[in-house]
Amino acid sequence: MQPSIRAYDPADLDAVYDICIRTADAGGDARGQYSSDRLMGDVFAVPYVTLEPQHAHVLDDGSGNAVGYVLGTADTAAFAARCRDEWLPATAGRYPEPPTPPVTPEDGLLWLHFHPERMVVPELAAYPAHLHIDLLPQWQGKGWGRGLMNAFLAGLRAAGVPRVHLGMAVDNVSARAFYDRLGFTEIPVPGATTVTYMGRGTAA
Numbered sequence: 001m002q003p004s005i006r007a008y009d010p011a012d013l014d015a016v017y018d019i020c021i022r023t024a025d026a027g028g029d030a031r032g033q034y035s036s037d038r039l040m041g042d043v044f045a046v047p048y049v050t051l052e053p054q055h056a057h058v059l060d061d062g063s064g065n066a067v068g069y070v071l072g073t074a075d076t077a078a079f080a081a082r083c084r085d086e087w088l089p090a091t092a093g094r095y096p097e098p099p100t101p102p103v104t105p106e107d108g109l110l111w112l113h114f115h116p117e118r119m120v121v122p123e124l125a126a127y128p129a130h131l132h133i134d135l136l137p138q139w140q141g142k143g144w145g146r147g148l149m150n151a152f153l154a155g156l157r158a159a160g161v162p163r164v165h166l167g168m169a170v171d172n173v174s175a176r177a178f179y180d181r182l183g184f185t186e187i188p189v190p191g192a193t194t195v196t197y198m199g200r201g202t203a204a
Helices: 010-022 039-044 046-051 076-090 105-114 144-158 173-181
Strands: 004-007 057-060 066-073 129-135 163-169 195-201
Touching (some): 004 144, 010 039, 010 046, 010 057, 010 066, 039 046, 039 105, 046 066, 066 076, 066 144, 163 173
Antiparallel strands (some): 004 057, 057 066
């Protein structure tokens, strides 16, 4: 079978964890950088496929294996509340709460996990949806990222969502070029020094 973009299936869960950690270091492999290689997925990927799977799509390599994904939410504020009410209880005991303020990079990641309300940024209110998109390196640069994004945007349009945003590491140069090509533009957020926020309308 040929590679294709399809809806997320619960059988893809382990692959989502794997793709997330293998692209988490400004697009590079972050395996071994944290106490658990699943932590990154539990912050940036798995809450979405668990709570809002209707907006999750994967790139299938043609053999049933997910090698890329796009996932997100149609309503950031509502999703943050659901993470507080549902995702944190579901993962209770999985990770220790970090010190305040965080000291290590892992502390910082844990802080994000335990504070889902950090997703709600006033400057992004006009862009209610948000997304995360990742592909394994060997599948990048072949048009699949654009295909995943088109599938996600189509789902948002069907849900009546007008605009979407994303956050990316400021040093992820290749990702910035990709988003620029797809029509995303930078959204100024005072105090955001390590993350660049970008947004666009959901129209095709």
